[in-house]
Amino acid sequence: MINRFIRYIQRYKGWFGGGAALCLLIGLYTGLLASPPDYYQGEVVRIMYVHVPLAHTSLLAYSVLFGGSIWYLWKRDPLVDNMCQAAATITAMFTGLALVTGSIWAKPTWNTWWTWDPRLVSFAVLLLILAGYMMLRRLVDDPDREGKYAAVLAIVGGVDLPIIKFSVEWWRTLHQPMSFSTRGVSISDDLLVPLLFMSAGCWLLFAYMLMIRTQMLYLTELLQAKKGRLLSQTHFSQSAQ
């Protein structure tokens, strides 16, 4: 039996994929072709339109993992566990790409690929937490304990989220301060439009990828379980003869 939620995903995920593609296309066009270069940075400012959305999305994605882990510990729903597992892999991808694009941007602007800056270090720690999460899931054999331990690790790792968010205010840092805060938006409209489209595109892309990966994990487990049941039934009928 295929879960009803998985069937809903199959039916509606295309809207998220289409929305992501549309937003990313508009974002790429406005970011790469229509927006002006920066007065000081020149053309490299265009890296912002891919780096910032990736970084925002990785924080959003980890928040989904964090919330899902609490939900799993409360309800013990295996599908939620699949969703958390899917979210972790995709979050790791977004976090890794945010670090790589940030490093590429740092070279022409800060003249270094990497510096031990609080924002950069706290972001790298997030990637290490996610790597630990994925390793833990591979190391524990029992599915129930695997889900439980992984959820606890994800919740504890959530401490890193506010550290990443406020690191630019708490410590002296090379990284620029927050462009969006309660004090308002400190970025011009020419730069804001592509940034918003790319951010929306990345969020929708994350949702789309999360749906597909959750489906993938669920269907893999379902197939394995059914094959196992079929094999045991065959074995039983052969034994009976």
Add this chain to the structure above:
Amino acid sequence: MNWFYARWGLIGGVALLLTILTYQDYHTRLSTVPLQTMPGSSSSSKLVRIQGMVKSGTLSGDVEGGQATFEFTEGPVTIPVVYQGPPPENLRELKVLVLVGHWDAQTNVFQAQDTALLNNYGYVAAAYGVSFLALVWMLFAMSQRVMVLFKEIKESKLYEPEVDSLAKKQ
């Protein structure tokens, strides 16, 4: 299955088109001409961009007023430049920069009318290339796997059709 690959082909085609458009835009607006090609070339009013360094001890004129003469060098090649344009903020000796202007073959002087920041578009291309290739590869691999899993479940005897009929009633 054909629809799946057609859709991904379409995505690839759009990505390729966007890459070509961006490259053309880059070539028109930002690419620089090697300094070696300037001496000996014919006069042209077409604006070109050249990248090099202002040679030490050659800068003279009213730089703050937007008028200057200097020698511009890159590797073994050095050309004379007359600058007339908006007051440049980044024009000083030993400074590496981009000049926008045209070559005057009669006087053998590069007539510059603007300066620009160094061409560092390679970083932009690297950031976008790495991000989109990684994300699209991951998405393609997952989508393909889900398609195969659905196919395997539906085509094998493991599939339980009564579930779908129940869903339709609901």
